[in-house]
Amino acid sequence: MKTHVKALIVGGGAVGCGIALHLARAGWDTMLVERDELTAGSTWHAAGLLPLFNMGYATGHIHDYSVKLYAGLEAETGLNAGFTRCGNLRMAQTDARMDEYMLYSTTAETIGIEHEFLTPAQIKERWPLVRTEDLKGALFHPTDGYINPADVTQAMARAARLAGATIERKIQVNGYRWTGSEWIVSCDRMVEKGGNLIAANEPFEIHAEHVVTATGNHAQRTARLLGIKIPAIPVEHQYIVTEPDPALVKWRAEGNPEHPVLRDADAKWYVREERGGWILGPYERNAPARFLYDVPETFRADLFPLDLERIEEEYMSMIHRIPTSETVGLKDDFNGPICYTPDGNPLVGPAPGLRNMWLAEGFSFGITAAGGVGHYLAQIMTQGEAEIDMASLDPRRFGRWMTTEYAVKKNEESYEHVFVLHHPDEEREAARPLRTAPAYDRQAAAGAQFGQVNGWERPNYYAPQGFDDHAARSFRRGGWWQFVQDEAKAIRETAGLIDASAFAKHRVYGAGATAFVDWLTTNKLPKVGRINLTYALTETGTTHTEYTVVRIAEDDYYLISAGAWADYDGDNLTKLAEDKAGDFGPIIVQDITTQWGVYAIAGPNSRAILNEIVRDADPATVLGNKRFPWLSMRNIELGMVPVRAIRVAYTGELGWELHYPIEFGRHLWDLLVKAGEKHGLKLVGARAQNWLRQEKSYRAFGTELGRDATPLEAGLDRFVDLGKDFRGKAAMEAKGIRSKCVTLLIDGPEDADPWGREALYLDGVKVGRLTSGGYSVAFGKSIGMGYVRPDLAVEGTRLKVRMMRELYDAVITEDSPYDAENKVIRIDG
Structure with a gap:
């Protein structure tokens, strides 16, 4: 057996084998080790469905790649993976569900996934066993279907071996040690004894330049061995198999095609044919998390007892939808663990705090994802970046604050929400409120309807007391829309106050800080007391992070970035600072997100409001352009509160970000609210801010900015100083302009x-x-930002945008269509 490899994969389920296949194809010396047999984890009891439906852009690409890969495995390996391309019929009982499918359809269009809409009559005509009189319609994927999980895993394993990979079974990993250049992985052989798998006490080591963990149900053990947090915890998933249904048997005997995989999302189940009968898989309430800390040594290819009472509602709804199933008996049942994460997306990418350690954990749809994850993770590992933006799956999107109990509650919620309407304005309630800014109670009393960002409670908008945010959600203009419009108008006409405390904040200082930040970012460094907007690139020239850089002192920098990405940014900063300390000198990186709160005040009256409470020898001038110009920072006093004030506004109005020591937050909030009463100050949430920033064409990380576009493609040339060297510069220039960001x-x-x-x-x-959308109060119509072919990125170009299955007129406008010359934001007082 090999003891030195370039890449070691730990875990022999479908995901691990998919990664082994693609790393081997990329030419890496690859070995996979599995503690038991291939497919011994969740793979063996998976239902094998291949749902292309996914609201996420990256996950949609992953699923699409997998389905196409699986279709060709038999020709490559000689093994039949058991792929049945029967299609997938996703039914809707409500208009809201049809709206969801129409929104999904736009994502499918951008990826290129084939789909069509069917009426109830068309469903009944094709599949008369399905009851349709209470349906609104359905979305049909003709290329979807199901596959045998064990067979597709073995086929990928054979393809991996054919590409040069080594696969070893009955090897358990017991420890990891990083030497600075490679991982030394402590292992032991496993042997059968009395039906159990036990260590043979024959320890040995494997040396690997890179390690990928794809350990499925054992993710918590993996986390403990690595000393990190991995919020992947299994949840029970049960499905049942019926005896043959005579009506179905007759239907097939008459030469009719197999039914598609049926999904009644409003009833929370999937059903497919199985040897003349049906498989029912529900996503019911109250399915418990399991293996919170470890998988018992005695648990191998095992199952949990079935809990039929828990799925009674879903079982009865299957009988309603397929009436012929009512008299059919149960033939088999399965209740096994399937991993989930707090947001339902897997963890794919670099392990936080570790070098050359990669995670592929938390797959609730592992069979569907296995091939695509192997493809895109291999690209990240071997080429530095995938061809699509994988940030939404990056393991570092979850912070170190996350606990086991939090993961359990959110993972159980993710399971329950598989078929719950996925509103774009959805906010899930489990484990909330948890992380709250000082003025949280004040905001709640004022009618704040909160969203969650990296665990932080953040007002989305404000509504009258008793307003039901859940009932207000919609795929169209929901009940919240008028409130958000009023908030956006207030910022344009008077003033608005926004709690932006969730911003990620890092301090970078030390003798090497200036050289480091200059090398890390694309723009010129600001002078002391000034700020700039800049970008940190990946090695491949795409956008890793957007920063507002505040220069506090000669070698002391305050970096502000997107609130959802504190650990993502901190991990990157820390690793790069360690790498460059030898070149630049000592560099210290501190995550100070929880030390500083932020209030953003913006609007024509914002200066007048601050003048009410600013304390200065000459308060009439302290906020004027001469002493406090646009894009500068000053330490000021507002009442009794020391504030690091930054003259910038994400809404494009006159305004300031007020960064304050967190313990002063409630007092400062009260001070601002009281001072604003006579100036028309309105409390404003994140949704209005999102609309307003689009009127200024301000790009946002995670939408316009990501790891599939460069700052030049994003149209941010003014923030890129091509006269200096910075990380990723040559790669950025080499990519050219493949598409262009427009408003x-x-x-x-x-x-x-x-x-x-x-x-x-x-x-x-x-x-x-x-990539973004909303409503413009300045122009009285919808607004959006996105990417088009470079030749079309010209003001006045007329296009069509697909909304609710119809095409509507859209015209490319000038960059920053509201106050293009920034006169409003620079106004003196």
């Missing part, structure tokens, strides 16, 4: 705005996609 004004439907997932067309040909 569009849209004459959409009267009751809906784009969400930022829609396809863009010219003469019936898809030419781009939206």
Whole structure:
């Protein structure tokens, strides 16, 4: 057996084998070790469905790649993976569910996933065993289907071996040690004894330059061995297999095709044919998490006892939807562990705090994802970046604050929400509130409807007491829409106060800090007391992070970035600072997110409000352009509160970000609210801010900015100093301009705005996609931002945008269509 390899994969389920296949194809010396037999974990009892439906852009690409890969495995390996391409019929009982499918359709269009909409009559005509009179319609994927999980895993394993990979079974990993250049992985052989798998006490080591963990149900043991947090914990999932249904047997005997995989999302189940009978898989309430800390040594290819009472409602709804199943008996049942994460997406990418350690954990749809994850993770590992933005799956999106109990509650919620309506404005309630800024109680009393960002409670908008945010959610203009419009107008006309405490904040200082930050970022460094907007790139030239850099002192920098990405940014900063300390000198990186709160005040009256409470020898001038120009920072006093004030506003109005020591937050909030009473101050949430920043064409990380576009493609040339050297510069220039970011004004439907997932067309040909969307109070119509072919990125270009299955007029407008010359934001007082 090999003891030295370039890449070691730990875990022999479908995901591990998919990664082994693609790393081997990339030419890496690859070995996979599995503690038991291949497929011994969740793979063996998976139902093997291949759902292409996914609201996420990256996950949609992953699923699409997998289905295409599996279709060709038999020709490559000689092994039949058991792929049945029967299609997938996703039914809707409500108009809201049809709206969800129409929104999904736009994502599918941008990826290129084949799909069609069917009426109830068309469903009944094709599949008469399905009851349709209470349906609104359905979404049909003709290329979808199911596969035998064990067979597809073995086929990928054989393909991996054919590509040069080594696969070893009955090897358990017991420890990891990083030497600075390679991982030394402590292992032991496992042997059968009395039906159990036990260590043979024959320890040995494997040396690997890179390690990938794909340990499935054993993720908590992996986390403990690595000394990190991995919020992947299994949840029970049960499904039942019925005896043959005579009506189904007769249907097939008459030469009719197999039913597609049936999904009644409103009833929370899937059903497919199985040897003349049916498989029912529900996603019920109260399915418990298991293996919170470890998988018992005695648990191998085992199952939990079935809890039929828990799925009674779903079982009865299957009988309603397929009436012939009512008299059919149960033939078999399965209740096994399937991993989930707090947001339902897997963890794919670098392990936080570790070098050359990669995670592929937390797969609730592991069979569907295995091939695609192998493909894109291999790209990240071997080429530095995937061809699509994988940030939404990056393990570092979850912070170190996350506990086991939090993961349990959120993972159980993720399971229950598989078939719950996935509103774009969805906010899930489990484990909340948890992380709260000082003024949380004040905001709640004022009617704040909160969202969650990295565990932080953040007001989305404010509504009258008793307003039901859940009932207000919609795929169109929900019940919240008018409140958000009023908030956006207030910032344009008077003033608004936003709690932005969730911003990620890092301090970078030391003798090497200036050289480091200069090398890390694309823009010129600001002078002391000034700020700039800049970008940190990946080695491949795409956008890793957007920073507002505040220069506190000669070698002391305050870096502000997106609130959802504190650990993602901190991990990158820390690793790069360690790498460059030898070149630049000592560099200290501190995550100070929880030490500083942030209030953003913006609008024509914002200076007047601050003048009410600023304490200065000459308060009339302290906030004027001479002493406090745009894009500068000053330490000021507001009442009794020391404030690091930054003259910048994400809304494009006159305004300031007020960064304050966190313990002063409640007092400062009260001070601002009271001072603003006579100036028309309105409390404002994140949704209005999102609309307003699009009127200024301000790109946002995670939408316009990501690891599939460069700052030049994003149209941010003014923030890129090509006269200096910076990380990723050569790669960025080599990519050229593949697409271009633009802002569009849209004459959409009267009751809906784009969400930022829609396809863009010219003469019936898809030419781009939206990445953000909303409503413009300045222009009185829908607005969006997105990417189009470079030749079309010209003001005045007329396109069409797909919304609710219809095409609507959209015109590319100038960059920053509201106050393009920044006169408002620079106004003196």
